[in-house]
Structure formats: C-alpha cells, structure tokens
Amino acid sequence: MHFKKISGFVLFALIMLAGCKTQKGKFEFLHPESGKRVAYGEQVIVKLNFPSTSLDSVVYSIDGQAYLTKKDTSSIVLDTKKIGYGDRSLSAKLYAQGKEDIAYSNIIVLPSSAxxxxxxxxxxxxxxxxxxxxxxxxxxxxxxxxxxxxxxxxxxxxxxxxxxxxxxxxxxxxxxxxxxxxxxxxxxxxxxxxxxxxxxxxxxxxxxxxxxxxxxxxxxxxxxxxxxxxxxxxxxxxxxxxxxxxxxxxxxxxxxxxxxxxxxxxxxxxxxxxxxxxxxxxxxxxxxxxxxxxxxxxxxxxxxxxxxxxxxxxxxxxxxxxxxxxxxxxxxxxxxxxxxxxxxxxxxxxx
Structure with a gap:
C-alpha cells in the first residue's frame, strides 16, 4: 500500500510537471483575455506568455494591420482612442530561431452611455x-x-x-x-x-x-x-x-x-x-x-x-x-x- 501511494504521488508530480512545461512553452495572450470589454479611451496592457526569452522579434497587429514591432518580451499598451470602437482582433507573431508562431485575442471597445x-x-x-x-x-x-x-x-x-x-x-x-x-x-x-x-x-x-x-x-x-x-x-x-x-x-x-x-x-x-x-x-x-x-x-x-x-x-x-x-x-x-x-x-x- 505504501509503495502504491508513493507511485501515485510521483505520477501526479510528473503530470503537473508536464503541464507546467506545456504551459511555459505555449505562446499566447495572457492579457487581455479574449472578448474583454473596455471603455473607449482606456489604456489596455497587452502581455504575452513567451516560450523563451530568446527571440528575434514579435509583431503586434490590430485587425490584420501591423501596430508595433518589439525585440523583447515586455508588455505593450494599446490606446483605444487610436484603434476605434467595436470588436478589434489582436494578434502577435513571434519570430525566433528561424521559426514563426502566432497568438490571437480580441477586445470590444465600447462608447460611453447614450x-x-x-x-x-x-x-x-x-x-x-x-x-x-x-x-x-x-x-x-x-x-x-x-x-x-x-x-x-x-x-x-x-x-x-x-x-x-x-x-x-x-x-x-x-x-x-x-x-x-x-x-x-x-x-x-x-x-x-x-x-x-x-x-x-x-x-x-x-x-x-x-x-x-x-x-x-x-x-x-x-x-x-x-x-x-x-x-x-x-x-x-x-x-x-x-x-x-x-x-x-x-x-x-x-x-x-x-x-x-x-x-x-x-x-x-x-x-x-x-x-x-x-x-x-x-x-x-x-x-x-x-x-x-x-x-x-x-x-x-x-x-x-x-x-x-x-x-x-x-x-x-x-x-x-x-x-x-x-x-x-x-x-x-x-x-x-x-x-x-x-x-x-x-x-x-x-x-
């Protein structure tokens, strides 16, 4: 019984470790979450989860149009007054070690009350x-x-x-x-x-x-x-x-x-x-x-x-x-x- 308990714990630990490795390796938006509603004029922080700190560049786009290119993993800020009202698609394309990866999100920019x-x-x-x-x-x-x-x-x-x-x-x-x-x-x-x-x-x-x-x-x-x-x-x-x-x-x-x-x-x-x-x-x-x-x-x-x-x-x-x-x-x-x-x-x- 004691051996089975230790084996079960080890198996659980291995699963958790694998999950952490998978999450760490996934290129995705951490913020904003997809579908987030924001008020027009609000400053929106955009933060990504990077699989590695080693990269050539990352290109941020709004509705398919390039918005900003960076060469590090730091977050950026979107000015909603510059991107307009409505559903805005966000994407980030990562270039690293000769490979490409892309992540997606979106925000909905809403006006003040009518x-x-x-x-x-x-x-x-x-x-x-x-x-x-x-x-x-x-x-x-x-x-x-x-x-x-x-x-x-x-x-x-x-x-x-x-x-x-x-x-x-x-x-x-x-x-x-x-x-x-x-x-x-x-x-x-x-x-x-x-x-x-x-x-x-x-x-x-x-x-x-x-x-x-x-x-x-x-x-x-x-x-x-x-x-x-x-x-x-x-x-x-x-x-x-x-x-x-x-x-x-x-x-x-x-x-x-x-x-x-x-x-x-x-x-x-x-x-x-x-x-x-x-x-x-x-x-x-x-x-x-x-x-x-x-x-x-x-x-x-x-x-x-x-x-x-x-x-x-x-x-x-x-x-x-x-x-x-x-x-x-x-x-x-x-x-x-x-x-x-x-x-x-x-x-x-x-x-």
Missing part, C-alpha cells in the same frame, strides 16, 4: 391600417411610403407597394404594387426612389414622379434589405444585423460598412432608417426603440423610448414600430408602425 429620450405627441394623423410599413420619408409636403406583404396577411389586402400619401388625411395619392418580392425600406435620391426587397438580394430604382422602375442593383455583403436612407452623398443600408452599409447612391454598389455599438455592445436588428441632421435614426426591430447613430463611428449617441405610443388594440405580432420620417424645413419628426391606424408627430424629451 443619452436617453422620452417623447411627447404633438399631432396624430390617420394611417392606412393595411399598410405593412417598411419605409417612410417626408418630401414635397407629402409622405412616401413602402410596404411589405407577409403571406398570412395577403388575403386581407396587405400588399407590397410604393405609395405617395397625404399627411393630414392619410389618403393614398398614388400607388404602385410591384410583384415578385417582399417590399422593405425606401429613400429618395433626387428624382429617383430607392426601394429594397427583403430576400431577393436586389434593390430597385423607381422614377419619383411616374413610379416606373428604372433600374436595379444587387446586394453584396449585406445580403438582405431592411432599411435605407440617404445622407446627401451615399445610401446607408441596414440588413437586420449591427452593421450599416454605405452604397453608391447612383449604382447601389457597396463601398464600406460600419459596426454599430452602444455602451452594452453591438446593437442588432437595425431596421428602418432616417438621416436627420448628420445622424442616422434607426428602428430596432421588435422593440419600441429608436437609436440615434453617428454614421462615422457607429456609436449610438441617443436612445428614444417610445413604449406606450401606440397600445390600444395592438397585437404582439405584425404591429411592430417601423417607420421614421423627418420634415427638415418644419423640424417635425414622424413615426408609425406596421398596420398602425395612426402616424404620430413627436417631440423628443431628454431625460
């Missing part, structure tokens, strides 16, 4: 309760609206459509009912209307006066169409993720993207969009929330809580808030939703 807003209803207007609203814009003293057609609602007269609507009465002044796709967001660029399909991987250009289709474009990395707006230079498109995609306004070709983050992390389900005074206002699908985004950085700077705006007889499905329009001259903000009987003019109240 401003919170409540609302006050200024006016109420009639809205077609069969309009499954997907896109909305105010221009020329009227509303332009696009709608979708869920299959379970088509027998009730819910259709994909492009509309011109009188604001005060809710009357439809002009309508086109395209077929073959589920209608989504829209925006206006000069004398053309940009109208997105949901899953057909295509967007369409329509003549603003005649409502005739005059062109189309294919989606690229953003393979679904949700919302779209125009900043005066580029189209800005959402696809239900936490990304905003910037497209050439004349061709629809995708040019770049930005990830959207608030103080809690990525903000997903970005839906209908409206460009207002340099910011992107976005419905969050399934919530009575509009976020206000800086399109240059992807930072959520504001959050509008619209819970309680429309509740009487509202269903849990097919009545989602969706639709933001802005009268730039009159400084009026309008919101509505899918199959809502009213459209609301609201004023924001900072909390």
């Amino acid at each position: 401003k919170n807003y409540a609302f006050k209803v200024v006016n109420e207007y009639p809205h077609d309760s069969k309009a499954y609203t997907q896109g909305l814009q105010y221009a020329d003293g009227v509303l332009y609206e696009t709608t979708g057609n869920p299959s379970h609602l088509q027998e009730q007269g819910v259709v994909t459509s492009l509309r011109k609507v009188d604001l005060k009465t809710g009357n439809v002044l002009k309508m086109e009912k395209p077929t073959g796709f589920f209608g989504e967001g829209m925006t206006i660029v000069g004398n053309r209307i940009v109208f997105l399909s949901w899953e057909k991987n295509k967007g369409f250009f329509y003549d603003k006066s005649s409502f005739e289709k005059v062109g189309e474009f294919n989606y690229e990395k953003s393979q679904e169409g949700w919302g779209v707006t125009y900043d005066g230079t580029q189209l800005i498109k959402s696809d239900g993720s936490h990304q905003l995609f910037f497209l050439n306004a004349q061709t629809g070709k995708e040019e770049h993207s930005v990830a959207v983050y608030d103080e809690n992390g990525p903000v997903r389900s970005l839906n209908e969009l409206e460009y207002i005074d340099g910011k992107v206002y976005a419905n969050i699908y399934g919530q009575d929330i509009i976020v206000i985004i800086d399109p240059k950085t992807g930072v959520v700077e504001g959050r509008i809580n619209l819970v309680g705006l429309y509740s009487d007889g509202r269903k849990t499905e097919d009545n989602e808030m969706n639709g933001i329009a802005y009268d730039g001259q009159g400084k009026r903000l309008f919101v509505t939703g899918k199959l809502w009987p009213k459209l609301y003019e609201i004023e924001l109240l900072e909390r």
Whole structure:
C-alpha cells in the first residue's frame, strides 16, 4: 500500500510537471483575455506568455494591420482612442530561431452611455391600417411610403407597394404594387426612389414622379434589405444585423460598412432608417426603440423610448414600430408602425 501511494504521488508530480512545461512553452495572450470589454479611451496592457526569452522579434497587429514591432518580451499598451470602437482582433507573431508562431485575442471597445429620450405627441394623423410599413420619408409636403406583404396577411389586402400619401388625411395619392418580392425600406435620391426587397438580394430604382422602375442593383455583403436612407452623398443600408452599409447612391454598389455599438455592445436588428441632421435614426426591430447613430463611428449617441405610443388594440405580432420620417424645413419628426391606424408627430424629451 505504501509503495502504491508513493507511485501515485510521483505520477501526479510528473503530470503537473508536464503541464507546467506545456504551459511555459505555449505562446499566447495572457492579457487581455479574449472578448474583454473596455471603455473607449482606456489604456489596455497587452502581455504575452513567451516560450523563451530568446527571440528575434514579435509583431503586434490590430485587425490584420501591423501596430508595433518589439525585440523583447515586455508588455505593450494599446490606446483605444487610436484603434476605434467595436470588436478589434489582436494578434502577435513571434519570430525566433528561424521559426514563426502566432497568438490571437480580441477586445470590444465600447462608447460611453447614450443619452436617453422620452417623447411627447404633438399631432396624430390617420394611417392606412393595411399598410405593412417598411419605409417612410417626408418630401414635397407629402409622405412616401413602402410596404411589405407577409403571406398570412395577403388575403386581407396587405400588399407590397410604393405609395405617395397625404399627411393630414392619410389618403393614398398614388400607388404602385410591384410583384415578385417582399417590399422593405425606401429613400429618395433626387428624382429617383430607392426601394429594397427583403430576400431577393436586389434593390430597385423607381422614377419619383411616374413610379416606373428604372433600374436595379444587387446586394453584396449585406445580403438582405431592411432599411435605407440617404445622407446627401451615399445610401446607408441596414440588413437586420449591427452593421450599416454605405452604397453608391447612383449604382447601389457597396463601398464600406460600419459596426454599430452602444455602451452594452453591438446593437442588432437595425431596421428602418432616417438621416436627420448628420445622424442616422434607426428602428430596432421588435422593440419600441429608436437609436440615434453617428454614421462615422457607429456609436449610438441617443436612445428614444417610445413604449406606450401606440397600445390600444395592438397585437404582439405584425404591429411592430417601423417607420421614421423627418420634415427638415418644419423640424417635425414622424413615426408609425406596421398596420398602425395612426402616424404620430413627436417631440423628443431628454431625460
């Protein structure tokens, strides 16, 4: 028995020794741990576990771009103000004795807390309760609206459509009912209307006066169409993720993207969009929330809580808030939703 106990202890010691040797020999990040959340402006210490103090060099990279080269094992410091917001991939490539090794980690750089807003209803207007609203814009003293057609609602007269609507009465002044796709967001660029399909991987250009289709474009990395707006230079498109995609306004070709983050992390389900005074206002699908985004950085700077705006007889499905329009001259903000009987003019109240 005594011999077995000693053998067991020796075996345990050998296992521990082997484990220590394995750990000592592994080139990896000790800090920061993968997925660490840090505040924008924070200084992040980067420390690696080196298999040996003998090395030629180690190259640190951020998102695949070389950041710093060192020839010793000392730690480095990242300035998050220089690397920007969002999920940042970190890597370190070790060169030693004619060999290479690489280690990976990542951090998520988050902004400060967004401003919170409540609302006050200024006016109420009639809205077609069969309009499954997907896109909305105010221009020329009227509303332009696009709608979708869920299959379970088509027998009730819910259709994909492009509309011109009188604001005060809710009357439809002009309508086109395209077929073959589920209608989504829209925006206006000069004398053309940009109208997105949901899953057909295509967007369409329509003549603003005649409502005739005059062109189309294919989606690229953003393979679904949700919302779209125009900043005066580029189209800005959402696809239900936490990304905003910037497209050439004349061709629809995708040019770049930005990830959207608030103080809690990525903000997903970005839906209908409206460009207002340099910011992107976005419905969050399934919530009575509009976020206000800086399109240059992807930072959520504001959050509008619209819970309680429309509740009487509202269903849990097919009545989602969706639709933001802005009268730039009159400084009026309008919101509505899918199959809502009213459209609301609201004023924001900072909390």
